[in-house]
Amino acid sequence: xxxxxxxxxxxxxxxxxxxxxxxxxxxxxxxxxxxxxxxxxxxxxxxxxxxxxxxxxxxxxxxxxxxxxxxxxxxxxxxxxxxxxxxxxxxxxxxxxxxxxxxxxxxxxxxxxxxxxxxxxxxxxxxxxxxxxxx
Amino acid sequence: xxxxxxxxxxxxxxxxxxxxxxxxxxxxxxxxxxxxxxxxxxxxxxxxxxxxxxxxxxxxxxxxxxxxxxxxxxxxxxxxxxxxxxxxxxxxxxxxxxxxxxxxxxxxxxxxxxxxxxxxxxxxxxxxxxxxxxxxxxxxxxxxxxxxxxxxxxxxxxxxxxxxxxxxxxxxxxxxxxxxxxxxxxxxxxxxxxxxxxxxxxxxxxxxxxxxxxxxxxxxxxxxxxxxxxxxxxxxxxxxxxxxxxxxxxxxxxxxxxxxxxxxxxxxxxxxxxxxxxxxxxxxxxxxxxxxxxxxxxxxxxxxxxxxxxxxxxxxxxxxxxxxxxxxxxxxxxxxxxxxxxxxxxxxxxxxxxxxxxxxxxxxxxxxxxxxxxxxxxxxxxxxxxxxxxxxxxxxxxxxxxxxxxxxxxxxxxxxxxxxxxxxxxxxxxxxxxxxxxxxxxxxxxxxxxxxxxxxxxxxxxxxxxxxxxxxxxxxxxxxxxxxxxxxxxxxxxxxxxxxxxxxxxxxxxxxxxxxxxxxxxxxxxxxxx
Amino acid sequence: xxxxxxxxxxxxxxxxxxxxxxxxxxxxxxxxxxxxxxxxxxxxxxxxxxxxxxxxxxxxxxxxxxxxxxxxxxxxxxxxxxxxxxxxxxxxxxxxxxxxxxxxxxxxx
Numbered sequence: 001x002x003x004x005x006x007x008x009x010x011x012x013x014x015x016x017x018x019x020x021x022x023x024x025x026x027x028x029x030x031x032x033x034x035x036x037x038x039x040x041x042x043x044x045x046x047x048x049x050x051x052x053x054x055x056x057x058x059x060x061x062x063x064x065x066x067x068x069x070x071x072x073x074x075x076x077x078x079x080x081x082x083x084x085x086x087x088x089x090x091x092x093x094x095x096x097x098x099x100x101x102x103x104x105x106x107x108x109x110x111x112x113x114x115x116x117x118x119x120x121x122x123x124x125x126x127x128x129x130x131x132x133x134x135x
Numbered sequence: 136x137x138x139x140x141x142x143x144x145x146x147x148x149x150x151x152x153x154x155x156x157x158x159x160x161x162x163x164x165x166x167x168x169x170x171x172x173x174x175x176x177x178x179x180x181x182x183x184x185x186x187x188x189x190x191x192x193x194x195x196x197x198x199x200x201x202x203x204x205x206x207x208x209x210x211x212x213x214x215x216x217x218x219x220x221x222x223x224x225x226x227x228x229x230x231x232x233x234x235x236x237x238x239x240x241x242x243x244x245x246x247x248x249x250x251x252x253x254x255x256x257x258x259x260x261x262x263x264x265x266x267x268x269x270x271x272x273x274x275x276x277x278x279x280x281x282x283x284x285x286x287x288x289x290x291x292x293x294x295x296x297x298x299x300x301x302x303x304x305x306x307x308x309x310x311x312x313x314x315x316x317x318x319x320x321x322x323x324x325x326x327x328x329x330x331x332x333x334x335x336x337x338x339x340x341x342x343x344x345x346x347x348x349x350x351x352x353x354x355x356x357x358x359x360x361x362x363x364x365x366x367x368x369x370x371x372x373x374x375x376x377x378x379x380x381x382x383x384x385x386x387x388x389x390x391x392x393x394x395x396x397x398x399x400x401x402x403x404x405x406x407x408x409x410x411x412x413x414x415x416x417x418x419x420x421x422x423x424x425x426x427x428x429x430x431x432x433x434x435x436x437x438x439x440x441x442x443x444x445x446x447x448x449x450x451x452x453x454x455x456x457x458x459x460x461x462x463x464x465x466x467x468x469x470x471x472x473x474x475x476x477x478x479x480x481x482x483x484x485x486x487x488x489x490x491x492x493x494x495x496x497x498x499x500x501x502x503x504x505x506x507x508x509x510x511x512x513x514x515x516x517x518x519x520x521x522x523x524x525x526x527x528x529x530x531x532x533x534x535x536x537x538x539x540x541x542x543x544x545x546x547x548x549x550x551x552x553x554x555x556x557x558x559x560x561x562x563x564x565x566x567x568x569x570x571x572x573x574x575x576x577x578x579x580x581x582x583x584x585x586x587x588x589x590x591x592x593x594x595x596x597x598x599x600x601x602x603x604x605x606x607x608x609x610x611x612x613x614x615x616x617x618x619x620x621x622x623x624x625x626x627x628x629x630x631x632x633x634x635x636x637x638x639x640x641x642x643x644x645x646x647x648x649x650x651x652x653x654x655x656x657x658x659x660x661x662x663x664x665x
Numbered sequence: 666x667x668x669x670x671x672x673x674x675x676x677x678x679x680x681x682x683x684x685x686x687x688x689x690x691x692x693x694x695x696x697x698x699x700x701x702x703x704x705x706x707x708x709x710x711x712x713x714x715x716x717x718x719x720x721x722x723x724x725x726x727x728x729x730x731x732x733x734x735x736x737x738x739x740x741x742x743x744x745x746x747x748x749x750x751x752x753x754x755x756x757x758x759x760x761x762x763x764x765x766x767x768x769x770x771x772x773x774x
Contacts, residue, residue, distance in 0.1 A: 264739075268742045279753065279756075283760075288761075291750065294753070295750060298746050299698070302702060305702050305706075309702070643770045643771065645767055646691060647685050647766065
């Protein structure tokens with residue numbers, strides 16, 4: 001089944017813009033609407049567009065799945081960092097009287113981890129369908 | 136000590152993850168340790184809070200109560216938690232040393248236990264939605280675990296239909312959030328005022344009740360249940376029939392006590408009668424062992440609905456029948472599964488000679504059959520008598536006697552597997568010790584709950600149930616009369632296998648017609664309200 | 666305007682599921698109903714006539730942020746249910762060779 005040439009050509013042009021926009025939504029999650037989950041879905045769309053551009057591409061599925069499990073453990077570790085400094089789970093580990101520029105680090109880090117985990121999860125799910133259909 | 140509700144949810148989930156990640160042969164021991172810790176924690180929690188006379192709330196994260204996740208425990212939820220832990224013990228011992236078990240099956244089973252214990256403790260409409268959806272997904276994977284044609288078909292039907300039902304739950308939740316502004320059950324109980332007419336709060340009640348009706352198999356929308364419960368492996372069938380169907384009834388109890396509506400009480404009693412009678416008529420016409428038991432579950436749910444919708448304060452009969460039905464239906468499904476695996480066939484007219492070949496197994500099955508039909512000295516009699524005492528009109532009481540006679544009829548049809556000759560071919564197959572222990576314990580529970588019910592239930596409720604007399608001669612005579620009438624009915628109508636009965640056995644409703652019946656159900660509820 | 670739109674989409678989905686003969690069509694209509702409900706939920710509060718729910722200077726009339734948080738979970742649940750249903754339908758096609766509901770339920774075993 002051949003894809004249309006216009007679709008392939010436009011996907012080549014749009015691919016870097018969607019990627020940059022996805023990263024913008026993830027990293028600016030504490031100032032504008034968006035955040036981890038929404039940006040992750042946009043990133044997943046960007047990666048899956050490459051299946052239009054290069055139809056014979058085989059992606060590294062096992063590597064993606066292993067990276068996703070590592071990210072899950074990283075989220076739990078970052079979440080339980082606050083157990084050391086404040087005594088409860090999943091709050092900001094940085095003390096209250098430091099400046100706002102330090103307290104932002106926790107928000108940006110958590111947004112980034114959740115965004116990449118969501119995008120890798122969605123890519124793995126759709127990739128397994130496409131691999132099954134091809135064989 | 137304060138965090139025990141969270142620990143009750145998290146211990147099975149962590150144990151399941153450990154079993155999945157480290158795939159050793161010691162997974163049995165890990166599961167045993169986890170389940171034992173869970174039971175000790177539950178008993179300690181119950182004793183520590185003096186039987187939970189007032190409810191215990193646990194606010195996660197100390198946010199404002201309007202928007203936070205709150206876990207709540209009171210007497211009804213503790214009763215369900217104990218029933219859950221008991222039935223999961225029985226299932227785990229039953230599959231202790233089968234050859235086909237692997238770590239994925241244990242992982243799904245124990246994870247389901249954690250999620251179910253979470254469903255029983257929530258105080259929040261949205262958390263309940265999330266847990267019900269996770270239960271649907273996990274149990275549909277467990278139904279189609281054998282991966283042959285019939286299981287896959289049943290699993291897809293179950294998954295799609297329950298998910299469509301839960302969409303209406305979401306619709307009801309949107310209406311409530313728009314008109315009240317919160318989703319917490321305690322705050323909503325104090326805040327809801329039901330006016331007459333058709334405004335948003337009444338529409339939300341109707342759509343949430345439609346979703347609950349799909350989940351707990353009411354009259355027009357129970358078609359997923361016979362397919363799913365007879366195509367699953369036998370331990371999963373026992374779990375589904377004994378416990379997971381009751382999750383819909385638990386949500387029904389909570390939502391009813393939250394709204395406090397009076398107009399739908401008669402509607403649900405009439406619905407219960409239709410469910411019970413139609414389930415019994417379909418059960419009479421079946422020949423497959425597991426299909427008979429699956430349709431009998433539908434019939435008993437009808438009786439539970441009659442019991443749960445009495446006047447305020449007399450709903451003990453329904454709750455007691457939920458507990459009793461969990462115990463004896465698990466016993467029947469586990470022993471039926473053992474029979475099917477020993478004889479390698481499922482047709483009731485072809486299996487013969489159970490009493491002479493395996494006497495212990497047939498004794499367990501006879502205890503189960505006597506409990507479900509309501510013989511005095513077993514636990515079915517106690518709950519059915521409480522329901523019969525609470526019914527207020529004579530026609531309802533006669534209808535309940537008719538349902539009892541139909542129940543006896545299809546169980547007499549099932550008990551033709553006991554008679555026959557001793558078969559030499561089956562001498563090589565024996566029943567393992569790990570399959571005998573749960574059957575023994577469940578039969579013991581049936582007898583204990585039938586005789587010593589007063590001290591057990593006085594821990595959980597304040598209603599007095601001293602008026603049931605176990606040794607009343609008229610009750611024994613009534614049971615004998617019902618058995619005779621059922622045997623008469625069986626000889627005349629059922630044994631000849633008329634064309635009408637063959638037609639009932641083969642009816643199949645497709646997916647689109649089932650959804651059409653679902654929309655019809657909602658329309659009937661709207662018309663009843665006007 | 667916006668709640669009425671989501672009701673129309675939901676009615677289209679319900680009509681599709683009541684008259685569907687193919688498994689894939691039922692799954693697609695289920696996804697349509699769920700999208701319509703998520704749209705309905707997000708319009709509670711002020712809809713799109715308010716400001717961003719972040720506390721800065723000059724923000725007065727905030728949109729309600731609670732339904733947005735709940736709907737993220739609902740989208741994930743819907744996606745996983747759809748994925749599982751599609752995988753099961755692949756298995757059904759291997760066993761039965763057909764994807765119509767009527768032929769599927771008529772066969773015995």
